[in-house]
Amino acid sequence: xxxxxxxxxxxxxxxxxxxxxxxxxxxxxxxxxxxxxxxxxxxxxxxxxxxxxxxxxxxxxxxxxxxxxxxxxxxxxxxxxxxxxxxxxxxxxxxxxxxxxxxxxxxxxxxxxxxxxxxxxxxxxxxxxxxxxxxxxxxxxxxxxxxxxxxxxxxxxxxxxxxxxxxxxxxxxxxxxxxxxxxxxxxxxxxxxxxxxxxxxxxxxxxxxxxxxxxxxxxxxxxxxxxxxxxxxxxxxxxxxxxxxxxxxxxxxxxxxxxxxx
Amino acid sequence: xxxxxxxxxxxxxxxxxxxxxxxxxxxxxxxxxxxxxxxxxxxxxxxxxxxxxxxxxxxxxxxxxxxxxxxxxxxxxxxxxxxxxxxxxxxxxxxxxxxxxxxxxxxxxxxxxxxxxxxxxxxxxxxxxxxxxxxxxxxxxxxxxxxxxxxxxxxxxxxxxxxxxxxxxxxxxxxxxxxxxxxxxxxxxxxxxxxxxxxxxxxxxxxxxxxxxxxxxxxxxxxxxxxxxxxxxxxxxxxxxxxxxxxxxxxxxxxxxxxxxxxxxxxxxxxxxxxxxxxxxxxxxxxxxxxxxxxxxxxxxxxxxxxxxxxxxxxxxxxxxxxxxxxxxxxxxxxxxxxxxxxxxxxxxxxxxxxxxxxxx
Amino acid sequence: xxxxxxxxxxxxxxxxxxxxxxxxxxxxxxxxxxxxxxxxxxxxxxxxxxxxxxxxxxxxxxxxxxxxxxxxxxxxxxxxxxxxxxxxxxxxxxxxxxxxxxxxxxxxxxxxxxxxxxxxxxxxxxxxxxxxxxxxxxxxxxxxxxxxxxxxxxxxxxxxxxxxxxxxxxxxxxxxxxxxxxxxxxxxxxxxxxxxxxxxxxxxxxxxxxxxxxxxxxxxxxxxxxxxxxxxxxxxxxxxxxxxxxxxxxxxxxxxxxxxxxxxxxxxxxxxxxx
Numbered sequence: 094x095x096x097x098x099x100x101x102x103x104x105x106x107x108x109x110x111x112x113x114x115x116x117x118x119x120x121x122x123x124x125x126x127x128x129x130x131x132x133x134x135x136x137x138x139x140x141x142x143x144x145x146x147x148x149x150x151x152x153x154x155x156x157x158x159x160x161x162x163x164x165x166x167x168x169x170x171x172x173x174x175x176x177x178x179x180x181x182x183x184x185x186x187x188x189x190x191x192x193x194x195x196x197x198x199x200x201x202x203x204x205x206x207x208x209x210x211x212x213x214x215x216x217x218x219x220x221x222x223x224x225x226x227x228x229x230x231x232x233x234x235x236x237x238x239x240x241x242x243x244x245x246x247x248x249x250x251x252x253x254x255x256x257x258x259x260x261x262x263x264x265x266x267x268x269x270x271x272x273x274x275x276x277x278x279x280x281x282x283x284x285x286x287x288x289x290x291x292x293x294x295x296x297x298x299x300x301x302x303x304x305x306x307x308x309x310x311x312x313x314x315x316x317x318x319x320x321x322x323x324x325x326x327x328x329x330x331x332x333x334x335x336x337x338x339x340x341x342x343x344x345x346x347x348x349x350x351x352x353x354x355x
Numbered sequence: 356x357x358x359x360x361x362x363x364x365x366x367x368x369x370x371x372x373x374x375x376x377x378x379x380x381x382x383x384x385x386x387x388x389x390x391x392x393x394x395x396x397x398x399x400x401x402x403x404x405x406x407x408x409x410x411x412x413x414x415x416x417x418x419x420x421x422x423x424x425x426x427x428x429x430x431x432x433x434x435x436x437x438x439x440x441x442x443x444x445x446x447x448x449x450x451x452x453x454x455x456x457x458x459x460x461x462x463x464x465x466x467x468x469x470x471x472x473x474x475x476x477x478x479x480x481x482x483x484x485x486x487x488x489x490x491x492x493x494x495x496x497x498x499x500x501x502x503x504x505x506x507x508x509x510x511x512x513x514x515x516x517x518x519x520x521x522x523x524x525x526x527x528x529x530x531x532x533x534x535x536x537x538x539x540x541x542x543x544x545x546x547x548x549x550x551x552x553x554x555x556x557x558x559x560x561x562x563x564x565x566x567x568x569x570x571x572x573x574x575x576x577x578x579x580x581x582x583x584x585x586x587x588x589x590x591x592x593x594x595x596x597x598x599x600x601x602x603x604x605x606x607x608x609x610x611x612x613x614x615x616x617x618x619x620x621x622x623x624x625x626x627x628x629x630x631x632x633x634x635x636x637x638x639x640x641x642x643x644x645x646x647x648x649x650x651x652x653x654x655x656x657x658x659x660x661x662x663x664x665x666x667x668x669x670x671x672x673x674x675x676x677x678x679x680x681x682x683x684x685x686x687x688x689x690x691x692x693x694x695x696x697x698x699x700x701x702x703x704x705x706x707x708x709x710x711x712x713x714x715x716x
Numbered sequence: 717x718x719x720x721x722x723x724x725x726x727x728x729x730x731x732x733x734x735x736x737x738x739x740x741x742x743x744x745x746x747x748x749x750x751x752x753x754x755x756x757x758x759x760x761x762x763x764x765x766x767x768x769x770x771x772x773x774x775x776x777x778x779x780x781x782x783x784x785x786x787x788x789x790x791x792x793x794x795x796x797x798x799x800x801x802x803x804x805x806x807x808x809x810x811x812x813x814x815x816x817x818x819x820x821x822x823x824x825x826x827x828x829x830x831x832x833x834x835x836x837x838x839x840x841x842x843x844x845x846x847x848x849x850x851x852x853x854x855x856x857x858x859x860x861x862x863x864x865x866x867x868x869x870x871x872x873x874x875x876x877x878x879x880x881x882x883x884x885x886x887x888x889x890x891x892x893x894x895x896x897x898x899x900x901x902x903x904x905x906x907x908x909x910x911x912x913x914x915x916x917x918x919x920x921x922x923x924x925x926x927x928x929x930x931x932x933x934x935x936x937x938x939x940x941x942x943x944x945x946x947x948x949x950x951x952x953x954x955x956x957x958x959x960x961x962x963x964x965x966x967x968x969x970x971x972x973x974x975x976x977x978x979x980x981x982x983x984x985x986x987x988x989x990x991x
Binding site for chain 3: 099102103106107109110111113114116117120127128129130168169170172173175176177178179180188191192194195197198199200201202203205206207208209210212213225226228229232236247248251252255265269286290292293297306307310311314315318322323325326329330333334336337338341344345
């Protein structure tokens with residue numbers, strides 16, 4: 094009984110979450126432009142999507158910005174985490190407080206603030222300003238995910254490596270880096286997805302003539318929804334599904350491997 | 356057996372807190388030296404200075420006559436068994452042990468042989484491919500040992516290596532450590548806050564407190580002739596009482612005058628206020644009225660071999676701790692007697708901090 | 717009190733440059749513009765402009781819609797989190813996976829999906845009319861905006877709550893039953909107080925974006941319903957009045973800070989006065 098109610102509840106939530114997406118996917122194959130009438134199967138919205146130079150440019154921008162921003166944020170954030178213990182506790186607290194601001198603040202405020210900053214220093218808004226802005230909101234996530242990996246034990250292991258004759262560089266590469274790796278890689282992935290997903294901050298920090306997927310969708314929706322956007326939705330959904338499945342299966346396997354070994 | 360390590364006037368502070376107050380220490384080749392003291396006494400910092408993880412603010416560290424104060428940790432011929440072991444969690448047991456050999460660029464065959472030998476030495480043959488998180492605490496401890504000795508260091512530093520183990524395993528490991536030391540023929544510098552560990556294994560015990568060395572000597576000397584109340588209290592249970600010298604070799608304790616073996620010659624002239632230390636096992640129980648003191652047993656605890664009793668003196672001012680093989684009942688009135696050589700007279704510290712300084716005078 | 721050998725102060729330098737250039741100076745420039753008039757002098761006018769009736773109305777509506785959608789998210793998410801906790805699937809991450817997946821869809825596309833569903837000639841209306849009912853005006857209503865917010869932000873409420881409830885030790889719940897607590901009492905006295913940290917971070921993750929959004933209101937409100945986010949956005953993109961936009965942003969930040977302080981206080985009391 095209790096189980097049945099639970100299942101029905103899950104089902105309702107699932108329907109709520111997925112029906113809108115499913116609708117988009119179905120409509121992306123619709124021959125007509127209509128949002129309600131099915132006139133036959135067609136792939137020409139996909140064709141339109143892939144032939145759109147604007148969209149292809151936006152996709153390239155989105156992913157290149159995401160990769161570079163995540164990379165920079167990961168380096169800056171990881172170095173910061175490693176440097177923190179050398180600071181006085183009060184300094185560390187102040188820095189962490191400032192670090193948390195972009196995470197807690199509303200994106201619109203972060204976006205506006207960065208836009209004003211670029212205007213003040215006279216930086217021409219474009220690819221570079223978007224890139225810098227993305228690193229700004231990514232660094233806190235890197236710090237958040239790497240910091241818990243650095244503890245007394247990390248230093249102990251590093252000392253142990255030195256004690257056993259390793260040079261500082263060798264000890265860092267072979268001992269510290271593997272210890273931090275789960276945090277570093279999840280910080281990178283988190284940054285990457287936050288960057289790909291961002292609209293608001295990009296919206297305020299981009300200049301005319303440069304688009305990411307998000308800003309392009311926004312401007313197209315404002316003009317009028319074209320079914321090529323449905324095709325885009327289907328593709329993004331499929332890619333997300335695939336990536337998450339792979340990650341999940343690998344995690345599952347790792348866990349089972351661990352259980353089997355124990 | 357020549358001198359291998361010498362610390363000279365080591366001073367170290369962290370953020371205005373003085374941790375080491377001028378440590379002089381000499382360790383001989385092949386010696387098992389234990390630094391013993393409560394947490395915060397400076398023993399770990401001393402070890403870290405020898406290992407090269409800390410630089411002293413003042414003082415020098417000599418190894419085999421050479422000044423190694425500024426030598427980085429990775430070049431010192433010492434290896435450490437860390438508290439909680441610090442085994443590399445992402446490496447197998449074999450890889451952990453092989454680490455220092457790989458750093459040195461040894462060949463695969465030699466690495467293999469030496470890892471095997473080290474594992475055999477710690478009685479964990481065939482553990483090469485195990486993962487660290489599959490090992491019990493005792494096994495991890497042995498792997499940490501194996502990793503530290505595989506490179507044949509001249510000195511092995513051990514930072515409370517048994518602290519995380521349960522009592523039975525700890526006692527077992529004490530024998531193991533002594534055996535290992537004898538087989539390897541190298542110097543051990545061992546850190547612990549456990550007086551029993553220190554007394555069992557060491558050739559020399561160095562008792563530390565508040566950044567000072569309080570006393571160093573053989574376990575026997577430390578136990579039998581503690582130089583001050585701190586050492587006496589830290590090494591085993593003690594009755595520490597206030598007393599006053601009333602005559603040559605006569606001390607007054609709790610209103611009773613009693614002959615002892617210390618006098619002006621030993622630095623305790625008449626009228627001097629002193630601390631008196633009496634070990635609980637040195638107090639004999641005699642019939643009521645037949646001893647130097649009388650009292651009433653207020654609690655009794657059976658702890659394995661013997662009974663431990665608290666006895667309150669008749670005036671209620673003093674509580675005595677007694678250890679005795681015979682059973683007496685709570686509420687029983689007894690007499691207590693102590694032989695003169697078991698009454699240890701000590702200088703009275705004027706304050707907590709001076710209790711440490713006085714030793715240097 | 718030991719030296720930390722890995723840590724070296726210079727490592728932190730790039731980070732300090734980043735937070736100064738990326739956070740401190742930009743926020744300071746909002747403050748600067750917010751207190752500066754178009755002519756260049758110091759003024760409070762951009763701040764007090766919030767009291768203009770149209771701005772007050774937008775702020776009021778924003779607060780109302782944000783509170784409503786946060787509450788709906790909370791009511792939907794808590795049972796979901798509890799079901800996930802007790803479900804066999806939960807452990808293997810299948811259900812979590814299903815909840816995370818929509819978050820990977822671009823949220824503009826997700827919002828657009830509701831536009832497609834709610835349009836006058838959209839999916840829902842065509843079903844309604846096919847069934848013989850009159851066409852409904854679903855789009856461009858506050859209801860549509862709330863729906864969009866709930867849809868976009870629901871996963872952000874479920875996940876943090878699930879994270880905390882999944883860590884509640886089952887023996888605590890068993891202990892409550894063992895001590896004679898009813899199911900309801902176990903929920904209100906044990907589970908709910910222990911899930912407060914998750915609830916608080918869930919509320920933060922939903923309320924603040926809901927309060928400050930301009931995208932959802934723009935797409936599902938058809939530009940006819942103005943939230944405070946829309947007003948600020950228009951000052952920057954349409955009217956190019958950064959001074960006014962900054963002033964209003966400052967006021968909005970005050971609301972964000974107040975709501976976070978309230979939530980934090982709630983978190984610290986451990987939800988003892990939740991009921």
